[in-house]
Amino acid sequence: MAAGSVAGTEAAARGSAVRAWGRALGGGAVMAGALGAGNVLGGALARAVGAEGYPRQLLCAVVVSALAVPVVLWLRAGRQAGRRPLGLGPPAAAPRGFFRGVAVTLSCAVAVLGAGTAVGWLRWSEPDPAALTSFLAGNAVVAVLLEAFPEEVTLRGHAWASLRDRFGGAFSALGTTAVFLLVPGASTVVQAAVSRAMGVAAPPVGFAPAGQDPVAYAVLLLVFGLTLVAARTAPGPAPLWMAIGTHLVFLSVNRVVFEGAARGAGWSAEATADHTAVLVLGYLAATAMIFVGMRVVPGRGRPRARRAQAAVRNGEL
Template identity: 30%
Template structure:
């Protein structure tokens, strides 16, 4: 719905290429966050803390940032050292502007709504009714189907309101379906591993990792279609793009190790 409404607004308001993505982000958060809070507190009559939300969120968020950025450096710095990639130039001003805009849009459009809905409400609700394994499988499947569901409902709303639509598709246009679904599956599992870190406000570990991991990717890959990152990287070895998956998988392992260490300390 946020995509459709933002595209309609774009017909009447021309504020540059970043206007529609920023408006989409604001609309998405405005729709999803109140809806999930209402479902949890009014319909289920459960506390938000049960799904990993707490005012003491900083330690969990710090874990997400450290693993997201730290593992990114662990993966991409050696790639540059081995000559698999070559950083041709960095435009500092463009990079700083990108980080500000990207952080705003990524938090409101993806990280907060998706984590609150899937790893927060969805995973917690299924886990409480069944077991963590069933919750993980259920949410992972939903996450893999998210692009298809978005395109389905966006197409329906666009037909109602007369907005532009890209049509119904399993994955975003121009992307290899196998590679995309594999990346989404691994990413979703890593996010669940972050959500399971035994800290107050654990959902913020997933939100922070979601933000940092995608930010690292976008910086390395030059940004998005509507905003450049200011970092120009040449993939001397084209297969080095697979390091995106290594970054995600290795991060998931670090989250599991972190959970085990914290659980052991708690028992002790």
């Protein structure tokens, strides 16, 4: 092969890699922008209509999804046929994918938290079934619209597919998770800028939520991000919905178990900070291993899943 041909091939490969990273970072930028701007704009809309409490949270969540999801769908619409899809799959497959993600993650959480209770790491309050049901229902709607759905579409959907078009699976998983780690801090920068532009009080800029150790928060996001990629890459015709289900269960379990008293969830548990970290990371790791095992261990539904995924790659989301 001529030297010029080799150089041209290497340049094309570098250009392809740069474009893949640009698209992946673009997905992260869309999510950070939507999250930061959506919270401010949703708050302004809530003030305009006199909404407080839960209605205000719901308005902010709706605005975040409305800002993020259409942009990503537009970005993906121009991609060539045969490229890796977002993973939403055909609408009929969405409920099954979603509930598979919910079932796997919830089962792992119950097993690990149950073990933590058995060894005395968790002490539970008396449950209030009515309050718990109300909290779970309301939290699910807000969590899906504010975080689970837009984050999965922009990150494990668009960003992962962009990297996977060019790189191997392990690199794409790590790259997508790296983009995920950039979103929280970037969203606070956007939120502060939009707040100042609208003349309202700007929240502090930072990577971790107030009161949380940045290193511990980074470790949690790293493990959580890799777990979501494992769900996204599990076999099935709607794998992104598995990641959405996993995302929702993670948020719901943690808010009930570890923040339930403060949130009025109707049930909660007490644990030391060290035990909380071990339990959360433990059930995330167990969840990730099950999703990875779905790819490694052959199953009866695998041929059907492959046919469905091939159909999706030929034109479905």
